[in-house]
Amino acid sequence: MIKIFYAIVLILSLGSLIVNKNKTKQAYKIAIQKLLNILPSLLLMVILVSVVLYFTPDKTIVNLLGKNNQFLGVVLGLFFGSITLMPGFIAFPLAGILLEKGVLYMVLSAFTSSLMLVGILTYPIEKDYFGAKVTIMRNSISLVITVIIALATGLAFGELF
Amino acid sequence: MKTKHLIISMTFVVLFTIFVFISSQINFVPGQEISNNALDFLSNIIKVFPGVFILIGLFEVWIKASTIEKHFGKESGIKGYIMAIILASTTIGGLFVSFPVAYSLYHKGAKLSAIFTYISASAVCRVPMTIFEISFIGVKFTLVRFFVSLPLIVISSKLLGDHLEKQNYSLALGK
Numbered sequence: 001m002i003k004i005f006y007a008i009v010l011i012l013s014l015g016s017l018i019v020n021k022n023k024t025k026q027a028y029k030i031a032i033q034k035l036l037n038i039l040p041s042l043l044l045m046v047i048l049v050s051v052v053l054y055f056t057p058d059k060t061i062v063n064l065l066g067k068n069n070q071f072l073g074v075v076l077g078l079f080f081g082s083i084t085l086m087p088g089f090i091a092f093p094l095a096g097i098l099l100e101k102g103v104l105y106m107v108l109s110a111f112t113s114s115l116m117l118v119g120i121l122t123y124p125i126e127k128d129y130f131g132a133k134v135t136i137m138r139n140s141i142s143l144v145i146t147v148i149i150a151l152a153t154g155l156a157f158g159e160l161f
Numbered sequence: 162m163k164t165k166h167l168i169i170s171m172t173f174v175v176l177f178t179i180f181v182f183i184s185s186q187i188n189f190v191p192g193q194e195i196s197n198n199a200l201d202f203l204s205n206i207i208k209v210f211p212g213v214f215i216l217i218g219l220f221e222v223w224i225k226a227s228t229i230e231k232h233f234g235k236e237s238g239i240k241g242y243i244m245a246i247i248l249a250s251t252t253i254g255g256l257f258v259s260f261p262v263a264y265s266l267y268h269k270g271a272k273l274s275a276i277f278t279y280i281s282a283s284a285v286c287r288v289p290m291t292i293f294e295i296s297f298i299g300v301k302f303t304l305v306r307f308f309v310s311l312p313l314i315v316i317s318s319k320l321l322g323d324h325l326e327k328q329n330y331s332l333a334l335g336k
Binding site: 016023026027028035037040041042051092096116125128129130131134138144148152 | 215218264294
């Protein structure tokens with residue numbers, strides 16, 4: 001996946017270089033400048049993620065989501081999904097394990113959707129670009145959307161009634 | 162304001178580095194696990210971010226503002242949201258990759274509601290992630306997510322964008 005991505009980056013860079021050397025140089029300058037601008041918040045996010053992941057290991061998540069009734073399960077799913085951050089290639093296998101353990105689809109939905117849509121740990125970065133107010137508003141709206149997705153999933157899989 | 166923010170962030174980084182160093186010296190296991198987490202996550206970021214920012218740089222020098230205004234701007238109507246979702250589906254990484262992309266789109270003339278749609282849609286419908294999701298949880302689960310979340314994302318982004326534009330909100334420059 002990452003190889004395909006960098007192949008695209010390379011092809012576009014070479015194309016740009018052939019058409020206009022100065023513009024390409026400028027593009028790389030912009031890239032470096034923007035990366036440096038966001039670096040402090042990026043490092044802050046790395047620190048937050050590393051500490052939070054230590055306190056919420058996969059085992060804890062599997063145990064807590066697996067053992068509770070549907071509504072507490074959804075609430076815990078929302079909670080862990082919101083406060084943690086993990087890439088899809090870790091989150092979905094984890095969701096697969098939860099499914100085998102008999103965790104409800106609506107709990108999985110609450111967990112994976114909030115994991116992707118709600119970002120408490122990405123707050124330092126989001127705030128840098130959009131300001132604190134908008135960041136809080138966007139994340140609150142996302143949390144509401146996540147609850148609706150979880151309930152719809154519960155309905156679709158017959159877990160609600 | 163900017164320097165204050167920088168000082169706070171850098172203080173955390175320095176304290177964290179000292180914590181990691183001491184943990185490794187005295188074999189403090191939680192500290193070592195935390196530093197492993199940090200290195201894991203950092204290596205993920207280092208893999209993705211340079212490429213993302215090179216693409217943003219190329220985008221900024223090559224793509225005309227008029228093109229973005231036409232497809233994502235205030236006059237783009239419903240097409241702006243569809244374009245935002247299509248662009249989101251090709252995004253890699255996570256939320257934190259979509260922020261700088263959305264920011265550049267905005268400064269090229271995209272409307273606020275389109276960039277909010279882009280950010281949220283990139284969280285739920287990135288193609289590589291979706292394939293992964295289907296293989297582990299099943300296609301029905303993914304379809305429910307898509308059909309419920311995308312309309313809600315567009316509607317809420319429109320409400321939020323319109324609300325902020327009424328208040329003359331604009332994004333800071335120079336990020």
